[in-house]
Amino acid sequence: MHKKYDILNSDKWVLIIGIPIVAIFASSVFILAGWSVVIKPFLQIFFGFLSTALIWFGCRFIVKYLWNKYPWHQFPVKHLIYEIVAVIIYLLFIGILSLIVEQRITDYQTTNQQMVFSITFTFLITFLIVAVHEGWFFFIQWKNSRVKSEMLEKENMQARFETLKNQVNPHFLFNSLNTLMTYIDNNEKATEFVQNLSDFFRSVLTTRDEEVVRLDEELEILKKYVFIQKSRFGSNLKVNFNIDLQKNETYYLPPLSLQMLLENAIKHNVISKEKPLFVDIFIEDDYINIKNNLQRKKNPDSTKIGLTNIKNRYKYLSQKEIRIIETDNVFLVSVPLLNVRK
Numbered sequence: 001m002h003k004k005y006d007i008l009n010s011d012k013w014v015l016i017i018g019i020p021i022v023a024i025f026a027s028s029v030f031i032l033a034g035w036s037v038v039i040k041p042f043l044q045i046f047f048g049f050l051s052t053a054l055i056w057f058g059c060r061f062i063v064k065y066l067w068n069k070y071p072w073h074q075f076p077v078k079h080l081i082y083e084i085v086a087v088i089i090y091l092l093f094i095g096i097l098s099l100i101v102e103q104r105i106t107d108y109q110t111t112n113q114q115m116v117f118s119i120t121f122t123f124l125i126t127f128l129i130v131a132v133h134e135g136w137f138f139f140i141q142w143k144n145s146r147v148k149s150e151m152l153e154k155e156n157m158q159a160r161f162e163t164l165k166n167q168v169n170p171h172f173l174f175n176s177l178n179t180l181m182t183y184i185d186n187n188e189k190a191t192e193f194v195q196n197l198s199d200f201f202r203s204v205l206t207t208r209d210e211e212v213v214r215l216d217e218e219l220e221i222l223k224k225y226v227f228i229q230k231s232r233f234g235s236n237l238k239v240n241f242n243i244d245l246q247k248n249e250t251y252y253l254p255p256l257s258l259q260m261l262l263e264n265a266i267k268h269n270v271i272s273k274e275k276p277l278f279v280d281i282f283i284e285d286d287y288i289n290i291k292n293n294l295q296r297k298k299n300p301d302s303t304k305i306g307l308t309n310i311k312n313r314y315k316y317l318s319q320k321e322i323r324i325i326e327t328d329n330v331f332l333v334s335v336p337l338l339n340v341r342k
Contacts, residue, residue: 023052207255215251251337
């Protein structure tokens with residue numbers, strides 16, 4: 001069974017403290033109720049510990065299994081129904097076993113009144129045990145979720161800070177590019193390059209404080225970035241956009257995610273006339289994929305924070321994770337598309 005809640009194993013002190021207390025209490029109740037006529041007090045205490053331990057560990061196993069298989073926050077009704085049925089079946093098994101052992105030791109026929117009392121008391125004790133573990137696991141999950149939420153918030157802030165640092169003061173660059181354009185009006189190619197570079201940084205300024213942007217906005221930024229890079233690499237860099245925006249207009253993703261991924265592909269791979277870099281960008285199963293042929297540089301100049309930055313932002317925004325597939329010839333990164341509305 002997949003241990004989704006390994007932290008549930010942190011209840012050893014509940015067992016160490018709970019079993020003796022409940023066992024002594026239960027034995028005392030049965031002795032005071034006259035059960036010592038049937039079983040001697042020391043045997044009653046021994047069987048009290050044994051039956052309490054069996055019921056406790058059995059109920060603990062049931063509760064843990066259901067927390068792993070059907071967590072309360074996802075399957076509350078199913079969890080409750082399965083828990084009631086499983087506990088009743090287990091108690092019937094323990095009850096029949098206890099009755100057989102008791103009759104073999106004492107040769108005493110339990111009266112109906114004693115039977116009703118025993119069953120009622122056992123169900124109350126079992127309810128207490130189940131409630132203790134459910135309450136403990138709820139507390140542990142709440143505590144763990146709170147710590148995780150604080151950690152993800154911190155990582156998100158750090159990721160956004162790293163994004164801002166990597167933007168190299170775009171206000172200054174944007175203003176400088178506007179000034180530069182006034183000097184190269186007669187050079188059409190240079191003007192087009194500067195115009196795209198200027199538009200790229202304008203887009204960065206517009207989206208940098210957003211948690212998510214529309215897919216079409218992100219692709220527009222990416223296309224400007226591709227134009228800038230193709231001006232450098234020419235036909236040695238081939239980027240293919242295979243996306244129907246009309247079918248995917250409601251998708252969102254963190255800003256500059258695709259640009260960072262394409263930047264990583266360019267940074268880590270050889271790009272030359274003999275070894276052109278082919279990049280395919282396409283959507284599949286609510287993921288946008290950036291796939292490139294793998295031809296790694298020996299010593300790439302990389303801070304290794306781009307992909308980590310995107311991963312940390314997705315931890316904050318979604319339960320879906322980034323997928324990375326690497327083979328001898330291909331490197332593929334799949335980024336979840338978010339169905340949210342700003």
